Every structure is written in C-alpha cells, then in structure tokens.
Amino acid sequence: MELEAIPGVGAKTAAALRELDDPAATVESGDVAAIARAPGVNEARAARIARGAIRRRHGDEGRVLVTDRARELYREAIDLLRERTVTDYAAKRLETFYPSASASRIAEAQSFAAAATERDPDPAVREALADCAPLSDPPTVRVRDRCLATADAETLARAETAVPELSVETVEDARDVSELGRSYASVIVVDEEFAGLDVEGDVTVRPDALETPAETVPERLLTFFAENRERLAAAAAVHEAVAAGDGADAPVPAADLDRLRDALSRLDDDGTIAGDAELDRLTAAVDDLDAAVSTAASVADDRLREAIRERDVTIEGTDFLSLVEQGARVDSLLDRELADEYDDAVDAARDHLADALRLEPEEAELAERAFGGDPSFPVDHDESAVSRLRTELSAARDRRAAGLKADLASDLGDLREPVEELVRDALELDVELAIARFARDFDCTLPEVVDPEVEGGADGDDADTADGAKGFRIEGGRSPLLDVDFEAVEPVDYAVSGATLLSGVNSGGKTSTLDLVALVVVLAQMGLPVPAESATVERFEEVHYYAKSQGTLDAGAFEATLRDFGDLVDGADGRLVLVDELESITEPGASAKIIAGILEALDDQDATAVFVSHLAREIRDAADFEVAVDGIEAAGLVDGELRVNRSPKKGHLARSTPELIVEKLADDRGGEFYGDLLEKF
Numbered sequence: 059m060e061l062e063a064i065p066g067v068g069a070k071t072a073a074a075l076r077e078l079d080d081p082a083a084t085v086e087s088g089d090v091a092a093i094a095r096a097p098g099v100n101e102a103r104a105a106r107i108a109r110g111a112i113r114r115r116h117g118d119e120g121r122v123l124v125t126d127r128a129r130e131l132y133r134e135a136i137d138l139l140r141e142r143t144v145t146d147y148a149a150k151r152l153e154t155f156y157p158s159a160s161a162s163r164i165a166e167a168q169s170f171a172a173a174a175t176e177r178d179p180d181p182a183v184r185e186a187l188a189d190c191a192p193l194s195d196p197p198t199v200r201v202r203d204r205c206l207a208t209a210d211a212e213t214l215a216r217a218e219t220a221v222p223e224l225s226v227e228t229v230e231d232a233r234d235v236s237e238l239g240r241s242y243a244s245v246i247v248v249d250e251e252f253a254g255l256d257v258e259g260d261v262t263v264r265p266d267a268l269e270t271p272a273e274t275v276p277e278r279l280l281t282f283f284a285e286n287r288e289r290l291a292a293a294a295a296v297h298e299a300v301a302a303g304d305g306a307d308a309p310v311p312a313a314d315l316d317r318l319r320d321a322l323s324r325l326d327d328d329g330t331i332a333g334d335a336e337l338d339r340l341t342a343a344v345d346d347l348d349a350a351v352s353t354a355a356s357v358a359d360d361r362l363r364e365a366i367r368e369r370d371v372t373i374e375g376t377d378f379l380s381l382v383e384q385g386a387r388v389d390s391l392l393d394r395e396l397a398d399e400y401d402d403a404v405d406a407a408r409d410h411l412a413d414a415l416r417l418e419p420e421e422a423e424l425a426e427r428a429f430g431g432d433p434s435f436p437v438d439h440d441e442s443a444v445s446r447l448r449t450e451l452s453a454a455r456d457r458r459a460a461g462l463k464a465d466l467a468s469d470l471g472d473l474r475e476p477v478e479e480l481v482r483d484a485l486e487l488d489v490e491l492a493i494a495r496f497a498r499d500f501d502c503t504l505p506e507v508v509d510p511e512v513e514g515g516a517d518g519d520d521a522d523t524a525d526g527a528k529g530f531r532i533e534g535g536r537s538p539l540l541d542v543d544f545e546a547v548e549p550v551d552y553a554v555s556g557a558t559l560l561s562g563v564n565s566g567g568k569t570s571t572l573d574l575v576a577l578v579v580v581l582a583q584m585g586l587p588v589p590a591e592s593a594t595v596e597r598f599e600e601v602h603y604y605a606k607s608q609g610t611l612d613a614g615a616f617e618a619t620l621r622d623f624g625d626l627v628d629g630a631d632g633r634l635v636l637v638d639e640l641e642s643i644t645e646p647g648a649s650a651k652i653i654a655g656i657l658e659a660l661d662d663q664d665a666t667a668v669f670v671s672h673l674a675r676e677i678r679d680a681a682d683f684e685v686a687v688d689g690i691e692a693a694g695l696v697d698g699e700l701r702v703n704r705s706p707k708k709g710h711l712a713r714s715t716p717e718l719i720v721e722k723l724a725d726d727r728g729g730e731f732y733g734d735l736l737e738k739f
Contacts, residue, residue, distance in 0.1 A: 065110035091192030105153035118160040144187040148488035167585020174490035180303040189292035196285040203243035276467030281329035293484040340455035358407035358437035365399035502587030529555030534591030561674040562690030599632035627659035635667035650676035
C-alpha cells in the first residue's frame, strides 16, 4: 500500500507510519491503537488515518454528508455511541464508522454491528474494561554492560539501527575483541569470521545477533512487558469476565493467562528480574560491599580494643626506649604482644563480611584477602582485594541477570503476539459493547440498505412508496435526540419515495420527524443499528439537510441560498434532500413559487426529498406536477394542549393550529362569526 495514497496522509505522517513494524498491514487493519504507536500520531489522528484507509479500500471517495445539519446529526449519533464506551480507545475507534455510499463498506460495517449486538453488556465486563488501555512502547533502554562488535562498516550501521540499546564497537582482530572483553561484562561479535575465537572474558560470536533481538537485548522485551503490566492485567481480567459472564470459552486460553501472570511475577516494574533469591543476594552483596567492609573493620577494632583492655602489657623501660629509638609503631607492639588477639580480630572481620554479604565459599575465600597482612590499629583492609571481590560479585550478578533475562525473554517472546491480541480484543470488545448498549437502549434493529439499481421493484403491499427500492421506509421509529425520556417518545411510521411536502400543525413534530429520518439514514449508511422496529433505506450518494432559517435572509444571503439549491438540483439522482421550512427565508408568496420550482427539479431528477412547510397548499398550486403531500394530523385540542398523531398520513394536507382553534371555538361557542371563519379554511 502506498501510504501517501490514503486520504489525509501526507509525507510527514507517512514517514511516521513507516516506523511501525508492518505499516501497510497495520493501517489496513484499522487498528487505531496500533496506528497510534507511530511517532507523533495520537489516537484521534490514528482514527482519521484508519478511516482514510477504509475509504481507499472500498473506493469510497464521495462525501455523503453535504450540509452542516447533516454533519451535526452524524456527530450527535457518534456522541450517543461514545457515551456508551468505557475506554478512550473505543471512543476514538467509533470515529472509523462514517456514513458511506459504498455498498461493500456498509456491508462490512453491518457485519461488525450484527456480531456486536449479540454481545451481552455485562456490568462486570464493563467494570473490568475501566483499566484497559492500548499497549505503549517504552523509551529505548540503554544497556551499559554489553556491546556488539563488528569489523564491517555496513554491519555497524545496521547494528546501530537494529539494536540501539547496545553500544556497537569496531574491531579488527582478536586483540581488539580481548580489549572489549575487559571493558564490558559481555561482548557479542556479529562477524562469522571470528568464529572459534578464544579470548578472556564473556565473548560470544553470533552472526544472527541482529535478527534475534530478544536474545541479543532481552531488556527490550522485558521493558515492554514491565511498561504494560497494568494494561495486560486489565485485559486479562476482561477476558476472564467475559468467560465467567456467558459461560463461553475465554477468548484467550486460561493456560496462556497463567503463563503471562507467572512471567510478569518474575519481572520488576523497571524491567529487571524479580523474585530470584540468588540474583537478589548478589545484587545486595555488590550494593552493600563497602558498608560491610567498614562494619567488618569496626568489628575487628572492637575485638582488638577489648583484648587490649583485658591484657596487662608490660614493657621494660630499656625495651620501650629501644622501640622508640628504632621508630617502632603500634603494629610492632601488636605483633610482639597481641599477635594471637590480632589474628582473632581479623578472623572476626572476615566472618562478619562473609555473613553480612551471604557469600558462597568461593566468594568467602576472596573476602578473606580483604583483611590480614601486617597488624594495625585501627584494623585496615586491602582495597585491591575488596576491588577484586567487587569485580567478581558484579560479574556473577551480571551473568545471573543475563541468564534470567534471556530465559524470561524467551518465555515472554512466545507471548508477545498473544498479548497484543489480548489487549486488542479487549479494546475492540468495548467498541462492540457500546454498539450493543446503543441498540438495546434505543430498541434498534439493523436496517436493510438497498441499491435501487440492483433491487428495483416494489413490495406487494407497499402502498406508501412508488418504488420499494427508492427512498426510505421507517416503521416504529423513535428518535433518541429528543429532549424527553426515550421511553416517552411516540413511535413514528413514515415512508417516502420522490419529492414530498410534509405539512402539520406547529409543534406537531415535523422537525423531529426530519431529524429521525436523517438519523436513521445516517446510521444505516454507517452500517449501524437504527432506532426503529424496521427500516429500509436507499443507499444515498449524498444527504442534504437544511435546517430552519432563523428569520428572513437579506438579498445576499438569499441569493447564496438559491445558488446552493441550484447546485443541488443539478444531477440530484441518488440524493436525499431534507428541508425544514424554507419559506422563512423570504416572503411567503415568493417562497411558495421557489419551493415549487425546487421540487419540480428534484422530481425530474428522481431524487428523494421531504420539504416541511406551512405553505403546502400554495406550493402544490404553484407546481406543474402532482406534488405528494403528507400530513402530521392533529387530533384536536384537549384542555388547551395539542393532541397529535405523530406518524405522517400519506396524501393528506394537515390542518393548521389556527384552524383547530377556530374549530374548537365554533364547537364551544357557536355563532355565525366562528362558523364563517372556519369555512375560510
């Protein structure tokens, strides 16, 4: 895949995406979390990239939502779904669903939604999802005790890119390798020509070192797992909650989860090995060596001081004078008078050092050299012997850590792909559960999205539309966008094919009916469930929804509006046009003529249109074709409140609110005046 060919991906973004392991496959998968691991790409940007890749895959280059109000309805639909997510990932991932004119994309999304609506939004699963998040890539860890070595400049450059955690050194011969062996705890020679090399130190020749990073630098894998410990634990909890909730097999086998938890228990938060007693002993010995040597010397001093207090040491005057004249020091006196006691003090120091550091017998032999030699007070130690002990302990610690890291990395290496899937599945589950909750909360069903060029023909009992494959049919639709409790929303049945006027009383629900139609069409072409008992929607190329104007327009704005409709009716086939009270833009007489002309053009183009208007009679009279008129009929006024049949009645010009009021007065009060007024309607 050419990344720059994806809509919205420029050269800079493409360069960032190429940092991913398999950029083409990752982008093509639509995995927002994986795409967001590219440098500088956040989840919102990743969702747009995924959406662009989906469009390209389906050849979906058009823009279905043309007007501002149509796009507002889409945002409101997305918000209803996002409100039902738990994770930030799912909220962003839902952005990859968009109204499409591509049959293959709609079918793909419907397949996902159909599976999603089968999910059970178990509260325990949602609770477990609360801690889920996409995996993150930790910063590069620098490893100081190990290096790569090569004699080839090209290999050196490749090694610096492939294994940035390690220093890469240039060598020419065995002597150079030997020098490195004295500077690093371990050296990995990449060149095969050095095979059989026998030099001092931990030196290995591994030509495959760059191809097996888990063995060469296990810290990379360990740091990744340490960084993502909580995310992995949360994802594991989600999978177990799913299995416990519906009794199905866990998406990830329990054995793998047990292996994961066992491996993580051997890993510290900073990516180092945890829980190994021998490594802990060696690490503590190195860390505590200086303090232990100082304490051991104090033990010897205390022992020797006590011995001196308990001994009466007598020196003849002539002997003392002789010792002074010879420059004798305290150590001479100790050697002469307290040799045994000094030896005991040194033994005590050695024992304390070995016990404090929990040294093994071989290590204790090195520790013995730290104390001894010529007697002194305070008792002194041999710094070179201490340094040698430190070197040996450090080397043993590093060897132990390296072996454990290699073993643990080997175990975790087998789990890398499964845990990626573990987390991805948990996050995708949140997307599915959001769709499932949306469908349940609003009594949704998956609609039928039809292609009029393929389907054709009308259903036998379809008296409401001229062509069963054109326009839309909604049965039992209820809008979740109304500012009332959803259970209180009255269901609406409505079907339209062709250009239609929708009449009705004020506050009778004409605008909310347009909103319901737009919402059902938008959701249907997103491939998602719609809030209706059933629905059939033509696969529209474009959706134009014009909201009610806020007052009469000035000449310039009026002209611009007419230009918009002029562009709209130029090739309107495959378009859905929804217009709310266009007459408000200018004088009623002119409005009726303009709307009639627009409807004529739309009818010629075989477009589907619903125009809400209070001028239905005037528009019908001005049009040169038989304009379909539907009406939201009021049942009457009850205690001053309007009672309305919310489902539009086909082929019916609904009475206005003033007519209903005049009728009520005529019935209640009688008289010639009210009767005459009523006849004028």
